[in-house]
Amino acid sequence: MKTIIKWRWTILVVWLVATVLLTVFQPNVNEILHQRGQDPLPQDSPSKVASQLLSKMNETQGMNNILIFFNENKLSEEDMKQIESGILSLREQQENLGLSQFIDPITIPAAKSSLVSPDGTTLMASFILEKNGRSVDDIQKEIGNILTDVKVEYYLSGEDFIQNDYIKASTEGVEKSAALTVIFILVVLILMFRSVVIPFVSLAAVGVSYLVSMGIAAQVIDKLDFPITSVTQMLLVLILFGIGTDYNILLFNRFKEELANGSSIDDAIITSYKTAGRTIVYSILTVFIAFAGLTFSEFGIYKSANVVAIGAVVLVLEILTLTPFLMKVLGTKLFWPSKKVTGHKESRFWAKLTQISVKRPVLTTVIIVILLIPVLLTSGQKLSFDQLKELGNDHPSTKGFSLVGEHFSRGQALPTTVVIENDKAMNNNDSLSVVEKLTNNLKQVEGVLAVSSVTQPQAAPIDFFYASGLTEEDGSKKFFIPDEVLASPDFQQSEASFMSKDRKITKLIVILKDDPYSPAALDTVERINDTLSSGLKGTSLSNSTFGAAGPSSTTYDMNKAQIKSFNGTAIIVIVSVFLVLLFVIRAFWPSLYIVLALLASYYVAMSASKLVTEYVIGADGVSSFVPFFSFIVIVAVGVDYSIFLMMRFKEYGKIAPSEAIVKSAKSVGGVIISAMVILGGTFATLIPSGLVLLIELAAAVIVGLVVLCFILLPMLVPALMVLPETLKKKRVGRS
Numbered sequence: 046m047k048t049i050i051k052w053r054w055t056i057l058v059v060w061l062v063a064t065v066l067l068t069v070f071q072p073n074v075n076e077i078l079h080q081r082g083q084d085p086l087p088q089d090s091p092s093k094v095a096s097q098l099l100s101k102m103n104e105t106q107g108m109n110n111i112l113i114f115f116n117e118n119k120l121s122e123e124d125m126k127q128i129e130s131g132i133l134s135l136r137e138q139q140e141n142l143g144l145s146q147f148i149d150p151i152t153i154p155a156a157k158s159s160l161v162s163p164d165g166t167t168l169m170a171s172f173i174l175e176k177n178g179r180s181v182d183d184i185q186k187e188i189g190n191i192l193t194d195v196k197v198e199y200y201l202s203g204e205d206f207i208q209n210d211y212i213k214a215s216t217e218g219v220e221k222s223a224a225l226t227v228i229f230i231l232v233v234l235i236l237m238f239r240s241v242v243i244p245f246v247s248l249a250a251v252g253v254s255y256l257v258s259m260g261i262a263a264q265v266i267d268k269l270d271f272p273i274t275s276v277t278q279m280l281l282v283l284i285l286f287g288i289g290t291d292y293n294i295l296l297f298n299r300f301k302e303e304l305a306n307g308s309s310i311d312d313a314i315i316t317s318y319k320t321a322g323r324t325i326v327y328s329i330l331t332v333f334i335a336f337a338g339l340t341f342s343e344f345g346i347y348k349s350a351n352v353v354a355i356g357a358v359v360l361v362l363e364i365l366t367l368t369p370f371l372m373k374v375l376g377t378k379l380f381w382p383s384k385k386v387t388g389h390k391e392s393r394f395w396a397k398l399t400q401i402s403v404k405r406p407v408l409t410t411v412i413i414v415i416l417l418i419p420v421l422l423t424s425g426q427k428l429s430f431d432q433l434k435e436l437g438n439d440h441p442s443t444k445g446f447s448l449v450g451e452h453f454s455r456g457q458a459l460p461t462t463v464v465i466e467n468d469k470a471m472n473n474n475d476s477l478s479v480v481e482k483l484t485n486n487l488k489q490v491e492g493v494l495a496v497s498s499v500t501q502p503q504a505a506p507i508d509f510f511y512a513s514g515l516t517e518e519d520g521s522k523k524f525f526i527p528d529e530v531l532a533s534p535d536f537q538q539s540e541a542s543f544m545s546k547d548r549k550i551t552k553l554i555v556i557l558k559d560d561p562y563s564p565a566a567l568d569t570v571e572r573i574n575d576t577l578s579s580g581l582k583g584t585s586l587s588n589s590t591f592g593a594a595g596p597s598s599t600t601y602d603m604n605k606a607q608i609k610s611f612n613g614t615a616i617i618v619i620v621s622v623f624l625v626l627l628f629v630i631r632a633f634w635p636s637l638y639i640v641l642a643l644l645a646s647y648y649v650a651m652s653a654s655k656l657v658t659e660y661v662i663g664a665d666g667v668s669s670f671v672p673f674f675s676f677i678v679i680v681a682v683g684v685d686y687s688i689f690l691m692m693r694f695k696e697y698g699k700i701a702p703s704e705a706i707v708k709s710a711k712s713v714g715g716v717i718i719s720a721m722v723i724l725g726g727t728f729a730t731l732i733p734s735g736l737v738l739l740i741e742l743a744a745a746v747i748v749g750l751v752v753l754c755f756i757l758l759p760m761l762v763p764a765l766m767v768l769p770e771t772l773k774k775k776r777v778g779r780s
Contacts (some may be wrong), residue, residue, distance in 0.1 A: 046315050046322075046369065053370040060367050064253050067260025072267035074259075074278060075216055079180045079209065081273065085345030086606060091574065092599045095592030098464040102550040105145040107173040109595065110203025111458050112188075113445040114195075119165040124197045128168060131195040135170075135188070142187055143175035162452035169449065169458070174205050181209035200445025203459060204596055210440040211432045215275030218734025223282050225730035230290050230723060237719055240380045243297060246371050251289035254363045258285060258356035265355070272345040276670065277352055279731075279739075280678075285356045287727040288332060288682055291720035292325045292364060295689065298716055300372055301380060310376045314369055324692040325364060327629045328685040331622055333357035335681030338617040344603075344610035347673060395714025396707055398759040403703040406764040406771050413761050417645055424651040429666035430600045431562040435737040456494055456557035461570060461595040463487070463553040463577060467586055470548040472531065472540055475585045478524040480551060481510070483580045487555055490576055492569030498553040499543035500524075561597040564666070570601040604669070611673050618677065619644070622684050630691050638765040639687040642757040643680045650675050650749030657744040668738040675745035682724060683753050686717045690758065702770065706763045714759065721754040 049056065086093050100106050112135075114120065114128050129151045139147055149170035150157040160169045176184065185201055192199065227248060234244035258281060265271045299321035303313035332353070339351040372379065402409040429435070436443045449458040463483075467476065481500040488496050497504040509530075515523035530536055544551045555573060559565040570593060577591055592598070619640060626636035651672060658667045690706075693713045697705035728746045731739035 046318050047311075049366055049369050050311060050314065050373050053373055056366045057370050060253060060257075060363070064256050064260075067264075068256050071260045071263045074263050074266060074273060076180065077263075077266060078212055078216070078273050078275065078277075079182065080176070080178065085272065085274065085347075085349075086599070086602055087343055087345075090602045090606065091592040092594055092602045094590065095462070095464045095594035095598065098466050098550055098590065098592065099462060099552065099594050101466075102464065102545040102552065103146055103173065104546075105173050105175055107143070107145065107175040108204035109459060110172055110174045110201065110205050111445070111449065112170040112172070113200045113202060113448055114168045115198045115200070115445075115448050116166055120168060120197070127195045127197055131192045131199075132170060134191050138187075138191055142184065142191075143177050143179070144172040145175060147172040159457070164452060167448055167452040169453070171203075174203075176205070181205050200441050200448070202442040202445035202449070206442035207432055207436075207446065210442045211436055212275050214436055214440065214734075214736050215279070215738070218731065218736045218739050219275075219279040219282060221734055222279070222727075222730040222739070225733065226282065226286050226727045229726045229730060230286060233719075233723060233726065234290070234294075237294070238297070238380060239383050242375065242379050242381050243293075246375065246379065247290055247293040247297070248286075250293065250363060250368055250371065251286055251360075253367065254289055254356065254360045255282065255285045257363075258352070258359040261359070262352040262355050265352075272349040274346045274349045276346065276674065277349045280350050280353055280674070281356050283727045283731075284332070284353050284678070284682065285360060287724035288328075288685065289360055290723045291685065292328070292360075293368070294719050294723070295321045295325060295713075295716050296364070296368065297379065304377060310373060314372050317372075318365075318369070320692075320696075322365070324689060326361060327625070327692070328688045329357050329361045329364075331625045331684045331688070332681050333361075334621040334625060335618045335677060335684075338621055339614060339677070341617060342610045342614045344606045346670060347607075347610055347614060350674070350677065391711045392714030392718065393711065395718065395759050396711035398755070399707050399710035399714075399763045402760040402764040403706060403767045406768045409760055409764040410768060413756065413764075417649070420652045421645075421648050423655065424648040426651060426655060426672055427564075427666040428604070428669045428672070429564075429664060430567070430604060430669050431560065431665070433560070433562055434664060435668060437735075450560070454494065454556070454558070455560045456566070459561045459596050461555040461557060461561075461573065461593050461597050463555060463573065463591070463593050464550065465552075465581070465586060465589050465591045466550045467589040468549070471544065471551055471586070472548040474525055477526060479581070479584045479586050480553070481506075481524045483577070484553060486576050486580050487553065487573060490569065490572045492558050492565060492572065493555055494558045495556040496553055497543075499539050499551055500526075502539045502542065504556075555593075557597060561595065562600055566597040567601045567604060570597050607669060607673070611676075614673075615676060618680060622680060626684065626687070626691075629688055630695070634769075635691065635762070635766055638762050639684065639691075642687070642753065642762050643683050645761075646683060646749045646753035646757055647676050647679045649752045650679055650745040653748035654741050654745040658741055662737060662740065664737055668741050670738060671741045671745055674742055675749065678728075678746050679749040679753070683750060686720060686754065686758055687762070689713050689717055689720070690762075703763075703767045706766060710759055710763070717754060717758070721750050725750050 116124055132149050132151045135142065135144065136147060136152065147170065148156055148160070150160040150168060174184065185206070188201065230248060231244045234247060235241060259278070262281065266273045296317055299317040300313050303316045308316060336351050336357065337354040339347050342348045433443050433446060438444045438447050446455065446458060449455060471477065471480070477500055480498055484496050484498040484501050485506070487493055495504040500510065501507065510524055510526055511522040515525055517523050540548065557566050557569050559569065573593055577593070581587055581589060581591060623636055623640050626639055627633065630636050654667050654671055654675065658664045690709055690713055693709040694705055697708050725747045728743045731743040734740070
């Protein structure tokens with residue numbers, strides 16, 4: 046530390062240069078996110094495989110989208126003329142716009158029954174959007190320019206546009222949260238230290254850490270094609286500013302305490318880093334290991350959060366090098382306008398809680414465990430993957446999709462597409478009879494509204510194909526297409542619509558009864574997958590590659606991938622945190638007690654998020670990302686408070702454990718409460734975003750931290766620590 050103090054000006058220059066360069070040359074991560082979208086699934090996921098087959102068949106790369114025209118009083122003749130003119134203009138620019146597989150009721154009259162609503166208020170056109178490196182916003186502007194003369198109300202919706210609005214809402218929420226976080230931290234630090242210098246110094250130091258971390262992360266995301274999602278930047282902002290401020294509170298409090306004891310500035314810095322500094326390094330180590338462990342996750346959204354590990358490394362370097370510069374240069378001026386430098390106040394409240402628990406450890410443990418039982422039993426989550434409901438109808442894509450749901454069916458707007466690839470052409474009776482049977486089997490699946498295929502292009506069986514007089518073994522009529530029909534222009538048109546040019550790939554369009562993002566739709570997809578597997582087994586297409594594509598299938602695969610990744614990653618994080626605690630505390634049982642307390646606080650958080658979702662927000666289920674990110678924040682960051690407590694506990698190693706833990710609680714309780722308020726407050730700034738995901742995440746983290754800070758850490762952990770000694774004394778007393 047003496048060397049760092051000596052070279053402080055050189056260190057300052059290095060930090061400033063690094064910050065400026067990394068900020069100036071930082072790739073725009075929001076732009077990268079909009080271009081890439083959120084694609085968390087590995088390439089071998091069934092929906093991904095199906096999408097690749099579909100792209101191969103259509104010779105295009107893109108997702109399904111829709112253009113919706115609407116007039117609540119029914120589309121008039123003038124409206125239809127404008128719509129026709131607009132659609133024809135779009136078709137003229139179809140290649141430049143990247144619109145393929147364009148199907149509309151104007152140029153394809155046969156599609157009118159399925160693309161114009163029965164009440165005549167709504168008209169749809171479906172297409173596959175090839176972005177070709179462009180942002181969805183730019184494409185939307187291009188389409189808007191072409192439809193300038195169309196005065197009919199219209200909306201662009203579908204997979205690309207819904208996801209784009211979701212990303213924009215998340216990004217705006219993060220930006221709003223970042224501004225509120227800075228204001229909140231300033232106010233809290235001013236009130237805490239009665240100083241106007243420390244808040245700005247602390248924010249400046251953490252701000253440098255964030256800018257450098259984000260600069261490095263952006264380069265990794267851009268150059269190494271690292272996963273990025275709407276939560277990536279949010280987590281980096283919240284956690285760095287939350288824990289960075291927490292660490293500064295701990296460090297500046299110790300620095301203030303040493304100055305109050307008469308130490309010189311240099312000695313106060315050195316002593317602060319020998320004590321509080323070491324605690325901070327251990328604390329950051331747990332954060333780093335927890336988030337670095339996400340690297341092993343196969344789920345892209347979880348994996349993207351390990352940029353926080355980059356932030357943890359940068360933060361510890363900043364605290365060890367730049368913060369000493371600020372302490373040395375400013376000295377007692379850090380606490381201006383306070384004229385008298387005094388140590389931080391001890392926490393009598395925390396000490397009282399701990400004192401009660403160590404006096405009656407058995408009773409304390411029993412009461413807390415009894416209170417936790419109903420919480421644990423009600424913490425199970427019904428997850429929601431519905432981005433539409435999370436966004437609400439305030440966005441163009443979701444408003445348009447709601448109109449489709451009201452006047453058609455939501456499943457019709459975003460269908461599930463079954464794709465089958467064989468090693469031989471399938472334009473023969475053997476293969477087509479399998480497709481026909483599969484089409485009929487899929488129609489019988491619960492939750493399926495309609496199925497169209499090469500043998501049933503209008504989603505209804507063609508009686509002529511069963512009129513040959515041939516029968517199956519069970520006596521039913523045999524499916525058979527005469528050669529002259531196979532060669533007819535009409536059937537050739539059906540093949541062109543439902544098969545690849547080489548006829549080795551075919552698709553079946555499945556319309557679901559339910560909202561494509563709903564839990565019911567996910568159950569239907571599972572039944573579709575089972576029907577596919579059993580329907581192709583033992584047939585001439587048994588060796589084919591197959592799968593289901595579309596938002597429902599993608600969401601279904603995401604659900605499975607999330608659950609699998611959550612379980613595996615959670616184990617890695619828990620074991621890693623336990624090992625770090627074991628290394629820091631050098632005691633098995635206290636380390637175990639802390640891990641149990643962290644897990645208990647997580648389950649309390651889940652129970653709270655369930656209540657908020659059900660009774661406050663009124664949603665069908667908790668947003669699918671909330672459980673994992675609540676877990677990683679509560680465990681990885683909540684363990685810091687345990688380390689704060691246990692490091693001070695180790696300083697009182699010569700006195701009785703029950704007395705030492707009470708003194709430790711008294712000494713660091715105020716710091717831990719302040720740290721909890723800071724971190725909880727930073728997450729509270731997510732609530733004004735209005736996005737369900739962020740509101741639920743904020744509620745879960747805040748409740749988890751409050752329970753950890755006021756019940757589990759000051760009461761349950763100390764009670765468990767002294768419990769063996771208490772029971773031993775009772776046994777000795779009886780004997």
